[in-house]
Amino acid sequence: MxxxxxxxxxxxxxxxxxxxxxxxxxxxxxxxxxxxxxxxxxxxxxxxxxxxxxxxxxxxxxxxxxxxxxxxxxxxxxxxxxxxxxxxxxxxxxxxxxxxxxxxxxxxxxxxxxxxxxxxxxxxxxxxxxxxxxxxxxxxxxxxxxxxxxxxxxxxxxxxxxxxxxxxxxxxxxxxxxxxxxxxxxxxxxxxxxxxxxxxxxxxxxxxxxxxxxxxxxxxxxxxxxxxxxxxxxxxxxxxxxxxxxxxxxxxxxxxxxxxxxxxxxxxxxxxxxxxxxxxxxxxxxxxxxxxxxxxxxxxxxxxxxxxxxxxxxxxxxAAPAAAPAPVPLLASPTPAPVVVSPTYAPRRLLVDLRADARAGRTSTVFKGLTLRGVPAGATVTATCGKGCKRASLSFRNVAGTVSLKPFFAKRAKQGTLKAGTKIRVVVSAPNMIAAVKTLTVRPRKAPTVATRCLAPGAAAETLCA
CATH class of the missing domain: 2.130.10.10 (YVTN repeat-like/Quinoprotein amine dehydrogenase)
Structure with missing residues (x-):
């Protein structure tokens, strides 16, 4: 007591x-x-x-x-x-x-x-x-x-x-x-x-x-x-x-x-x-x-x-919407049984940030770092570079948080140089989510631009994000 x-x-x-x-x-x-x-x-x-x-x-x-x-x-x-x-x-x-x-x-x-x-x-x-x-x-x-x-x-x-x-x-x-x-x-x-x-x-x-x-x-x-x-x-x-x-x-x-x-x-x-x-x-x-x-x-x-x-x-x-009531069959008419369609939900959009630590010059840009931030747990990152990079592609699986893309322009050095016109395309995907497609373009005398598009699950090409 x-x-x-x-x-x-x-x-x-x-x-x-x-x-x-x-x-x-x-x-x-x-x-x-x-x-x-x-x-x-x-x-x-x-x-x-x-x-x-x-x-x-x-x-x-x-x-x-x-x-x-x-x-x-x-x-x-x-x-x-x-x-x-x-x-x-x-x-x-x-x-x-x-x-x-x-x-x-x-x-x-x-x-x-x-x-x-x-x-x-x-x-x-x-x-x-x-x-x-x-x-x-x-x-x-x-x-x-x-x-x-x-x-x-x-x-x-x-x-x-x-x-x-x-x-x-x-x-x-x-x-x-x-x-x-x-x-x-x-x-x-x-x-x-x-x-x-x-x-x-x-x-x-x-x-x-x-x-x-x-x-x-x-x-x-x-x-x-x-x-x-x-x-x-x-x-x-x-x-x-x-x-x-x-x-x-x-x-x-x-x-x-x-x-x-x-x-x-x-x-x-x-x-x-x-x-x-x-x-x-x-x-x-x-x-x-x-x-x-x-x-x-x-x-x-x-x-x-x-x-x-x-x-x-x-x-x-x-935590789901209530199931639709079962249809009532009409005994007086031999009509076929109705088809009950389960509800489907649109996949969520994946949001990440591609950030460059760079200094632009007349014909090229010096990069000290290139990172993806906000990568969700379990994501896959695939990046490609058409020309001008040290490597043509990079791939990371089951990553999260911040992912460095520095190997594109430097293997052991602290920085690297990419010519104007170089493009780096990065795709960040995760199961049942709309993938994020980031395209970085190196420009003369200006900071690189980053364009964002979306790639729906199963789609062959990216589109403008809704």
Missing amino acids: RRAVAFALAALALVCAAPANASRTVAVDAAGAVHAYVVGADGALYHAPPGGVLARVGGAGLAQEPVAVERDGQGRLLVVARTDDGALLALPDGDWSARVQVAAGAAGSPELLVLSDGKLALFYRGVDGKLWSVTEGVGGWQSPVSLADDAAGDPTATLDHSAAIFVVYRSTTGAIVTPDGLQNLGPAASDPAVVRYPDGRLEVFARAADGTLWRAAQELPLFGFGPVTPLAAGPVIGTPAAVLDGARNLHVFARDAGGALQEITSATALGGALSGDPAAIRNRFGLIEVFAPSGATWLARAQSAALTWELGFRALGE
Whole structure:
């Protein structure tokens, strides 16, 4: 009895405290009840209320990835989602009709954070490879501000012991770093997760390239982070989720190699066959609820009491439009059965940035670098040069982030020269996406031009982008 009372008091203290961690997919309302927001296969937003199942809210053209959701200063659950063309839309309580564009040129899943004054801050990775932030002002959202130019993954944010913003992300070097460059926590193959303890200490979690889940923690709030130490012996996949329960116990969740959900810190196998990363949150009772996709269906599992879990997952339904009703046959007429056509959805456009570090001359241009930025994970890059390059073609498979095309004009040298009129054609493709075709043309006395066209799946020639 005493243990239960102590847990309840600790849970109340944590729930009543100001939010410190940003969250994707899930958030609590003013009553502390948990809501989930996800993007469906049709590009629309879906909402699962507390204890309910997913229902289509509305919208179109949203990227099928985790959305950011937090409670704003008016007590509403503000959802920020990325569209296929890179715009970030803010939707109060998920209301599509009230949407406001906050930023453009986003390349990944956004992150929202409640600041100490109750206003919101938004963080995202751009197609230009930069890390950006946008904050709420008196009259609405302010202009985006660049924080760093080496982002290869999506950011995670929280408040430190002094209520200052703390952001970590995976850089183009493969390390988990802070925008100011003062903290390099270690190499990772996933985006990071972070928790803040009641005394203000921070702890960061990420997955290494060999599947090991590691942690890096502050010993004291004012101190830097200690060395990276392994948290799980067995390999995990995807990005972990971390949260404190009402008794300040740490819970870290990740999928094992078979897709089953594991609670790493207590070595508890929660099962399931998950196809996406988990999202975890503490509810008003101080208990943990976890949400994750399993194919087209979303699942949820919650603690039934401190350190114990419900017997199994609860199905939230599919984030997909309702199936059309079966046609009713006309018995009086021998007409053929109607053909039911399944809905199809247009492939999303792939957005990348081709950037040249070059100095133009009278008849040629000196290149110090030529890079593709914002390449999505698992993409294929094919580049060709008609004449004047050191190599006729380059090919990269299963790449992500920033890809260098420097071998076109220099093998070992730091720079190379291309004559005016030289053209480099770059195609960036990924499964079920409209490929990006970038053509760079070297000009005399002027900076090179970059033309963008689109190549639809299965098409033989590129066209103007819609």
